[in-house]
Amino acid sequence: MHLFNSWYNKDADKAESIDKLVAHFERNGSADINAVCDEEVLSFTADEWKAMDLKQQRAELLKYRLTYLRESTVNWCPALGTVLANDEVKDGFSERGGFPVEQKKMMQWSMRITAYAERLLQGLDTIDWPEPLKEMQRNWIGKSTGASVKFPIEKPTHNSQLTTHNIEVFTTRVDTIFGVTFLVIAPEHELVAELTTPGQKAAIEAYIEQTKKKSELDRMADAKTVSGAFTGSYVLNPLNNEKIPVWIADYVLAGYGTGAVMGVPSGDQRDYRFAKHFNLPIVPIIDIQNIENEADPTKEGKYINSDFINGLKYKEATAAVIEKLEEIGAGKAKINFRMRDAIFGRQRYWGEPVPVYFKDELPYLIDEQDLPLILPEVDKYLPTESGEPPLGRAEGWAYKASPNSIPSFGEGGDEADSYPYELSTMPGWAGSSWYWYRYMDAHNDKEFASKQAIEYWRDVDLYIGGSEHATGHLLYSRFWNKFLKDMDLVVEEEPFKKLINQGMIQGRSNFVYRLIDEMGRGTNTFVSRGLNARYITSPLHVDVNIVENDVLNISKFKSFRPEFANAEFILENGKYICGVEIEKMSKSKFNVVNPDDLIERYGADTLRMYEMFLGPLEQSKPWNTNGIEGVFKFLRKFWRLFHNEAWEFNVRDGEPTKAELKSLHKIIRKVEEDVERFSFNTSVSSFMIAVNELTDLKCNNRAVLQDMVIILSPYAPHICEELWVLLGNKAGTLSYTAYPKFNPVYLIEDEFAYPISINGKTKMNLNISLSLEPKDIEAFVLANPDVQKYLDGKSPKKVIVVKGRIINMVV
RNA sequence: GCCCAGGUGGUGGAACUGGUAGACACGCAGGACUUAAAAUCCUGUUCCCGUCAAAGGAGUGCGGGUUCGAUUCCCGCCCUGGGUACCA
Numbered sequence: 085m086h087l088f089n090s091w092y093n094k095d096a097d098k099a100e101s102i103d104k105l106v107a108h109f110e111r112n113g114s115a116d117i118n119a120v121c122d123e124e125v126l127s128f129t130a131d132e133w134k135a136m137d138l139k140q141q142r143a144e145l146l147k148y149r150l151t152y153l154r155e156s157t158v159n160w161c162p163a164l165g166t167v168l169a170n171d172e173v174k175d176g177f178s179e180r181g182g183f184p185v186e187q188k189k190m191m192q193w194s195m196r197i198t199a200y201a202e203r204l205l206q207g208l209d210t211i212d213w214p215e216p217l218k219e220m221q222r223n224w225i226g227k228s229t230g231a232s233v234k235f236p237i238e239k240p241t242h243n244s245q246l247t248t249h250n251i252e253v254f255t256t257r258v259d260t261i262f263g264v265t266f267l268v269i270a271p272e273h274e275l276v277a278e279l280t281t282p283g284q285k286a287a288i289e290a291y292i293e294q295t296k297k298k299s300e301l302d303r304m305a306d307a308k309t310v311s312g313a314f315t316g317s318y319v320l321n322p323l324n325n326e327k328i329p330v331w332i333a334d335y336v337l338a339g340y341g342t343g344a345v346m347g348v349p350s351g352d353q354r355d356y357r358f359a360k361h362f363n364l365p366i367v368p369i370i371d372i373q374n375i376e377n378e379a380d381p382t383k384e385g386k387y388i389n390s391d392f393i394n395g396l397k398y399k400e401a402t403a404a405v406i407e408k409l410e411e412i413g414a415g416k417a418k419i420n421f422r423m424r425d426a427i428f429g430r431q432r433y434w435g436e437p438v439p440v441y442f443k444d445e446l447p448y449l450i451d452e453q454d455l456p457l458i459l460p461e462v463d464k465y466l467p468t469e470s471g472e473p474p475l476g477r478a479e480g481w482a483y484k485a486s487p488n489s490i491p492s493f494g495e496g497g498d499e500a501d502s503y504p505y506e507l508s509t510m511p512g513w514a515g516s517s518w519y520w521y522r523y524m525d526a527h528n529d530k531e532f533a534s535k536q537a538i539e540y541w542r543d544v545d546l547y548i549g550g551s552e553h554a555t556g557h558l559l560y561s562r563f564w565n566k567f568l569k570d571m572d573l574v575v576e577e578e579p580f581k582k583l584i585n586q587g588m589i590q591g592r593s594n595f596v597y598r599l600i601d602e603m604g605r606g607t608n609t610f611v612s613r614g615l616n617a618r619y620i621t622s623p624l625h626v627d628v629n630i631v632e633n634d635v636l637n638i639s640k641f642k643s644f645r646p647e648f649a650n651a652e653f654i655l656e657n658g659k660y661i662c663g664v665e666i667e668k669m670s671k672s673k674f675n676v677v678n679p680d681d682l683i684e685r686y687g688a689d690t691l692r693m694y695e696m697f698l699g700p701l702e703q704s705k706p707w708n709t710n711g712i713e714g715v716f717k718f719l720r721k722f723w724r725l726f727h728n729e730a731w732e733f734n735v736r737d738g739e740p741t742k743a744e745l746k747s748l749h750k751i752i753r754k755v756e757e758d759v760e761r762f763s764f765n766t767s768v769s770s771f772m773i774a775v776n777e778l779t780d781l782k783c784n785n786r787a788v789l790q791d792m793v794i795i796l797s798p799y800a801p802h803i804c805e806e807l808w809v810l811l812g813n814k815a816g817t818l819s820y821t822a823y824p825k826f827n828p829v830y831l832i833e834d835e836f837a838y839p840i841s842i843n844g845k846t847k848m849n850l851n852i853s854l855s856l857e858p859k860d861i862e863a864f865v866l867a868n869p870d871v872q873k874y875l876d877g878k879s880p881k882k883v884i885v886v887k888g889r890i891i892n893m894v895v
Numbered sequence: 896g897c898c899c900a901g902g903u904g905g906u907g908g909a910a911c912u913g914g915u916a917g918a919c920a921c922g923c924a925g926g927a928c929u930u931a932a933a934a935u936c937c938u939g940u941u942c943c944c945g946u947c948a949a950a951g952g953a954g955u956g957c958g959g960g961u962u963c964g965a966u967u968c969c970c971g972c973c974c975u976g977g978g979u980a981c982c983a
Contacts, residue, residue, distance in 0.1 A: 223899095352983070713920090841964075849915075
């Protein structure tokens, strides 16, 4: 509701309540308002505003709201009756079901995330996130700094009543404006029809027809072919009045910038190829430019053929051109973002209903006291026959007028006693963009979280999640958080201080290969992997639980599914070998492994530690249980430290030995460091080293072992809790016990086994006192007979001594 | 194409700031204990050459560079995974 009732004030650089905007309109009209809003907002005076009826005012305000209705092109899948996100569409077909998807214009709720583009970009520098993830967000936001330039349309003879007199382009290289030899607008550009001369009409219409047929995929795949058509019209270069032809071509996208580009073939490769293909002039504009075979986008050198910027360098030229354009009102410096506003609606059943009803086709929020709005019951979770979303099936899905809650609209025809609700539901990110605040105060039924709770918890210290959310959830969450901050509802600008991308444990899928007959139909015969190349087959996922070492258990396969009961096999060496692929674990891929069996066999502590031991947290890798025995053995060995041969609890009080303390403090330090950098796999190996050492020392000292239990407890909580109680502590207190304090005293060495290397190759080790200084070390080493043997009597050219590290001799 | 991450033994991986490459495990081979098994323990295990051993050589995707010294830094290339898609 806040998001509906707010607008973005660029001067204050924050969202503000819509009431504030209305108050301004009443006072000053639309003057002095610097808002992020739709392009086609009216400008009006205060009097004109007051003269509008409520409906007109509402319609106007809708163009300013952070949540607004907009006609947008969506991926519409008729078979599923729903709109799909780009990543749910694969090659023009829905990923789910494989139905055809078409482009369709629809009125959709959108959110003005673009208002926050700059803040979303800047904020990235303040958070501790993985650099690749930040990079993905930066690319997605896609800030580019340049200029917009208006090219006046040369008065066409065929059409004296132009609705616009300029074509506006966006460019990042306004300095190349004197190299413009043509202008290209997108085939969907609104001026195409007006600009097309009667003589070119057929060619332009044919081209548009051809583009329409191409799916987005074809347009992408076709990036190499040059195509386009001349409109017959011209624009003038605003700086020198040169006549420039206007073309349409599908390499210009309607959705980015202004849907029009200035063609500078000498500096842009796409423009270059376009000019070559259609025989348009290519004018060099920089003295060092080499445009023999391709465009040269250099920023070095000095300008030529460029009027008043001739002789200038890139920076000065850009500034000079922008200044001139501003002076004559033909352009200005501009920042463009690639990011689009986000659609905030789904034509599905399962989602929060939008608390909006419609009156005279304009949306209104329902009264707060009528919340929550509960999903109505429907007979089927499917779109209606007429293509409306599933909520269109709900009977009486309309806002019931009660005298207080429906505002008087100041116009006739208010008699209706109910108004239809919005039929779309909210998308997944409506909930995922703020849920962590709810965790701060989960039982609060008055507000989303109390002020005190938010003041106390503030933000998320550590967020562990996948990078697949980079341009979705993680961007929307930052957007909403910034909005909530603007509304003074939360205290931090960024929601997630530190973020780590954990790797995904993947599944190892197995396949059988079904033989395809001449008619292209699947048979009930399956070909072993090695012979697969000789037949036409189609791969089929098979349950990994009936495959061992890639060999299919044929009898289990026959009962895997009823239709396989009579399956036949083409074997190799008497075995059926399955195909293998590493993929995401998924039920439909039959590659899910269930941890229950492992827990049954080894216990939860072993499984937990093994998962950590597997490798770095950030790394994705297929699941395999090859090394689990090692962790299991380690835990048994740890347990044995506390027990004698007869498995009786047996620890000794008293002073620990020096060696025991050394092992203990080594691990105290190591685990402390590892936890800091989330390197759990290396802590597990360190635990193994410590336990091996303590076993060799036959350590059963109470003080040492008790500290070991504390350190290990986050890794293997069950066994540690058990030992904690055996050691005589109160049950349940282990997790509240402080981490042991590291004391470097126990690790001080007086000797070090220096590696002696010759020309960087290690030859031997030599024990040398650490108190010795490099000069003395050198003398000591050179006096050593073994070293002399390596030196073969000669004296080294140079001896490098790095104290406590290495000795290297150059010969 | 562009952006990002990565490439180390038979396997998972370690080496954090340029300083003994392969820690710790798995696997494998051999052995001890045992009637036998389980469990446990010991020895070996990067590759090549070498009868053991010693000694030597090569070696962190490939080619080059910087350095006394490079898995680590720089340049070029190859491959794998992820992202993005004609963004003016």
